[in-house]
Amino acid sequence: MSRSHFWRNFARVAVLCVVASFVLAPMLATALGGFKSNAEIRMNAFALPQDWDVSFYGAILADPAFWRYLGNSLLISTGTVALTLLVGAAAAYVFAQIRFFGSRMLFSYMLLGLMFPFATAILPLFIKVRDIGLLDTYWAVILPQTAFGLSLAILLFRTFFEQLPKELFEAARIDGCGYVRFFFRITLPLSTPILATVGVFVFVQSWNNFLLPLVVLNSREAFTWPLGMMQFRGEYVTEWNRTLAFVTLTILPAIVFFLAAQKYIVAGLTGGAVKG
Amino acid sequence: MADVQLTGITKTFGAVTVIPDLNLSVPDGSFTVLVGPSGCGKSTLLRMIAGLESPTAGGIRIGGTDVTDAEPSDRGISMVFQSYALYPHMTVAQNIDFGLRLAKVPAAERAARVSEAARILSLEAYLDRKPGQLSGGQRQRVAIGRSIVRHPEVFLFDEPLSNLDAALRTQMRVELAQLHQSIGATMIYVTHDQVEAMTLADQIVVMKDGHIEQVGAPMELYDRPASEFVASFIGSPKMNLLPGRAIARDDVKIAGIRPEHLHIESEGQWRAVAKVVETLGADTIAYMDAEGLGEITVRLPGHIRLKAGERLALSPEAANLHLFGHDGRRMEHSA
Ligand SMILES: Nc1ncnc2c1ncn2[C@@H]1O[C@H](COP(=O)(O)OP(=O)(O)O)[C@@H](O)[C@H]1O
Ligand SMILES: [Mg+2]
Numbered sequence: 001m002s003r004s005h006f007w008r009n010f011a012r013v014a015v016l017c018v019v020a021s022f023v024l025a026p027m028l029a030t031a032l033g034g035f036k037s038n039a040e041i042r043m044n045a046f047a048l049p050q051d052w053d054v055s056f057y058g059a060i061l062a063d064p065a066f067w068r069y070l071g072n073s074l075l076i077s078t079g080t081v082a083l084t085l086l087v088g089a090a091a092a093y094v095f096a097q098i099r100f101f102g103s104r105m106l107f108s109y110m111l112l113g114l115m116f117p118f119a120t121a122i123l124p125l126f127i128k129v130r131d132i133g134l135l136d137t138y139w140a141v142i143l144p145q146t147a148f149g150l151s152l153a154i155l156l157f158r159t160f161f162e163q164l165p166k167e168l169f170e171a172a173r174i175d176g177c178g179y180v181r182f183f184f185r186i187t188l189p190l191s192t193p194i195l196a197t198v199g200v201f202v203f204v205q206s207w208n209n210f211l212l213p214l215v216v217l218n219s220r221e222a223f224t225w226p227l228g229m230m231q232f233r234g235e236y237v238t239e240w241n242r243t244l245a246f247v248t249l250t251i252l253p254a255i256v257f258f259l260a261a262q263k264y265i266v267a268g269l270t271g272g273a274v275k276g
Numbered sequence: 277m278a279d280v281q282l283t284g285i286t287k288t289f290g291a292v293t294v295i296p297d298l299n300l301s302v303p304d305g306s307f308t309v310l311v312g313p314s315g316c317g318k319s320t321l322l323r324m325i326a327g328l329e330s331p332t333a334g335g336i337r338i339g340g341t342d343v344t345d346a347e348p349s350d351r352g353i354s355m356v357f358q359s360y361a362l363y364p365h366m367t368v369a370q371n372i373d374f375g376l377r378l379a380k381v382p383a384a385e386r387a388a389r390v391s392e393a394a395r396i397l398s399l400e401a402y403l404d405r406k407p408g409q410l411s412g413g414q415r416q417r418v419a420i421g422r423s424i425v426r427h428p429e430v431f432l433f434d435e436p437l438s439n440l441d442a443a444l445r446t447q448m449r450v451e452l453a454q455l456h457q458s459i460g461a462t463m464i465y466v467t468h469d470q471v472e473a474m475t476l477a478d479q480i481v482v483m484k485d486g487h488i489e490q491v492g493a494p495m496e497l498y499d500r501p502a503s504e505f506v507a508s509f510i511g512s513p514k515m516n517l518l519p520g521r522a523i524a525r526d527d528v529k530i531a532g533i534r535p536e537h538l539h540i541e542s543e544g545q546w547r548a549v550a551k552v553v554e555t556l557g558a559d560t561i562a563y564m565d566a567e568g569l570g571e572i573t574v575r576l577p578g579h580i581r582l583k584a585g586e587r588l589a590l591s592p593e594a595a596n597l598h599l600f601g602h603d604g605r606r607m608e609h610s611a
Contacts, residue, residue: 167361170328175375175422176349189365 027251034245041240056245066246068221069228072138074253076213076224077206079142080149084202085195087146088153093183095154096161097169107158113151119211121148126215140216141224145209149202160194161187196264200257207254225250278339278352278429278462279304280325285334287320287486294320295486297334302464303479304339307456309465311473311509312483318466319434321483325464326355326432339429349378354423355432358439360415362407362422369394369403372421379426393421396455413444420452424459433465437472449475470510474498482506504600507532513561513573515598522546522569523597528607532598535561535575544589548572553582566590 025046033041034056035049060066095107125144134140164187172182188195210226217223229246280302287295294317302308310318323329325336327348335344343351354375362371372393376386394400397417407415416436423431433452437445453476456463467473473480474494482489482497482505490502494510501507507515513535520528548564558578566572574590576582599607 165359165361167357167359168363170326170348171355171357171361171422172363172374173328174326174348174353174355175426176347176378177374181378186363186365 030244030251031248034241034248036241038240041244053241056242057249060242060246060249065220065228066249069223069225070250070253072222073207073224073250076138076141076145077203079138080145080206081199081202083142083146084149084153085199088150088198089157089188089191089195090183091150092154092157092161093187096158097179107154110151110154113148114155116148118148122211122215125212129216135216136219136222138222141206141209141213144212144216145202145206149205153198153202156194156198157191160191164190192264196261200261200265203257203261204254280430280462280464281335281337282321282325283335283337285321285324285336286332287317287324287329288332293486295331298486298488300481300488300491302462305460305462306479307453307463307465307477308479308481309467309473309477310481310483311467311470312489313509314468316483317486318468318483322355322432322434322464322466325430326353327351328355349375352429353432354426354428354430355434356416356419356423356436358435360407360419360439362415362418364407367404367406368399368410368418368421371407371418372425375422375426389425389427390421393424396424396458397421397451412440413448416440416448420455424455429461431461431463433463435467436465438467438469445472452476471512474510480510482509500606501532501598502606504530504532504604507598507600513575516572518566518569518572525599527601528599529602529604530600532600533592533596535573537593537596538572538574538590539593540574540576540580540588541591542589544591546572546590548574548588548590550582550584550586550588553584564588564590 029046032047032049033045035052035054036044037053040050091110095103121144129135129140129144134143168186169182172186177185208226209224213224213227217227225246229243229250280300282298282300285295285298285300286293298321310321312318320329324331325338327343327346331344335342337343338351338353348355363374366374369390372390373386376389381389390403391400394403397420399414399417399421402410402414402418407418410418416439419436436452437448440448449472452465456476465472465476477494479491480494480497481491484505490497490506492500497506497510501510501515504517507530508517511534515532515534516538518531518533520526520531523531525531546566546569548566550562550564552563554561554563556578560576560578560580560582562574562576562582564572564574572590582588601607
């Protein structure tokens with residue numbers, strides 16, 4: 001290995017370490033904070049705990065409320081992901097595949113949603129959800145989240161679908177395959193990279209969403225974990241260690257979801273379709 | 277088995293007319309090759325027969341049935357694409373099977389047809405692989421297999437060999453010819469390569485700018501090209517196209533003579549200087565500069581030794597002169 005090569009690699013690794021530490025250090029501090037006493041957290045936020053006190057983690061894990069919050073979050077997030085992927089992909093497929101009168105205008109209209117700030121919509125959204133009678137249900141969170149996630153999903157899906165070789169559809173048509181079947185049998189299986197990418201994005205947004213559940217969920221039964229965490233904070237005003245332990249435990253499902261989706265986020269799946 | 281009849285086919289894209297009023301008859305069981313320079317509308321014509329494109333005007337009949345407005349899958353055709361168009365997430369077997377599955381063919385029959393196609397195309401060892409794990413030639417075989425299993429009455433090919441290297445192309449050409457002999461279905465094959473057209477076809481359709489220049493058996497086109505364009509397109513090396521004054525006739529725009537119909541004679545009418553000489557073994561091809569007439573190519577017997585820079589006199593076989601009038605069409609001999 002030449003010297004310049006070594007230094008270039010060294011610089012690259014160093015930069016990556018710094019960037020990684022920006023992400024990892026707070027996470028590590030959070031995870032470790034769950035083992036510390038409140039006094040220790042204030043003095044030594046980033047050090048290893050003097051005594052590894054597992055009682056806070058234990059208490060949270062033993063609390064049925066924690067599992068209920070987690071379950072609610074999981075249901076709402078997976079519901080949002082499933083609905084966004086299905087509706088977004090289907091809509092994008094139509095935009096990519098079929099030319100119809102007004103399709104460009106309709107598409108541009110959909111993209112307007114990208115520029116619409118969520119917080120501004122919260123009051124009308126609350127009124128609408130209340131009028132439909134969905135308050136305190138999962139749908140009150142799932143449906144608005146899906147609606148707001150669709151713009152980006154459709155934009156990304158359409159770009160991806162348009163890059164699939166046209167001949168695939170023509171070959172399928174000759175084989176006797178219609179639009180709908182082609183969507184499920186060919187388009188979706190070939191689109192796992194973009195499905196996984198959008199899926200992770202939507203999942204994380206939904207998982208961490210605070211404002212919408214706060215407004216539309218009132219009963220503890222339906223609370224998602226960010227709301228649950230607020231309750232913890234209310235009960236133990238100064239007990240940061242419990243809050244940190246709680247946060248650490250709620251991050252885990254999101255990480256698991258990411259790791260599961262990550263292996264599909266690889267391009268080049270269409271290799272071998274055309275030419276060679 | 278089915279013939280294909282095209283009557284008054286017209287195709288326009290927006291304001292551009294790609295194919296103006298075309299009539300063509302493809303006999304049952306024939307191997308018909310559509311050949312022409314790229315952009316002349318061959319693919320468009322084939323896609324209209326397939327049903328992937330609908331004609332602006334005119335009618336298409338396959339086996340006597342009007343299919344002008346029928347879905348591709350209802351026409352009894354199959355098509356092999358230049359880019360293969362295999363489904364990348366399915367195995368070879370699934371790729372071949374896909375159409376049968378959609379047609380709800382019973383499982384036992386499907387398995388039998390797939391293994392038959394695999395046997396014909398020597399794909400048995402690859403049935404469980406994905407297209408990405410195959411070479412170009414194997415992929416093209418899978419694409420052909422996908423056509424065969426549907427037992428179509430008409431096979432359509434759009435430049436199926438143009439992504440393969442030269443050796444593989446020759447081999448696949450032979451396999452396609454054998455396939456046609458053993459299946460006996462009607463085949464319509466698009467190419468821009470006149471060698472493929474000459475070797476595969478029993479009927480060649482030469483196209484130019486969306487219209488048909490000439491239809492005929494390969495040797496008919498070779499021996500009696502109907503126009504200057506066909507004369508220059510069919511045959512390799514190309515026919516020499518000399519100005520009419522070469523044979524001292526004003527009414528002739530072009531006098532064509534194939535390289536093998538020129539002979540070296542001391543009393544020859546045209547003087548020429550050899551510029552490049554290619555020795556191919558059986559033949560020697562000499563690219564020469566004829567005085568006052570421009571370039572001229574001569575095919576000589578292989579044993580003749582000729583050096584660049586040598587001066588010769590050439591004379592054409594009078595019976596094999598092709599005369600084209602000022603409209604570019606063939607003139608009959610009246611000498
Ligand atoms: N979908 C289309 N829209 C507009 N023009 C097209 C379309 N398809 C083909 N053409 C035009 O039609 C002409 C013939 O194309 P094509 O049939 O593909 O030629 P070939 O296969 O002989 O090379 C070309 O000039 C091409 O630009
Ligand atoms: Mg073409």
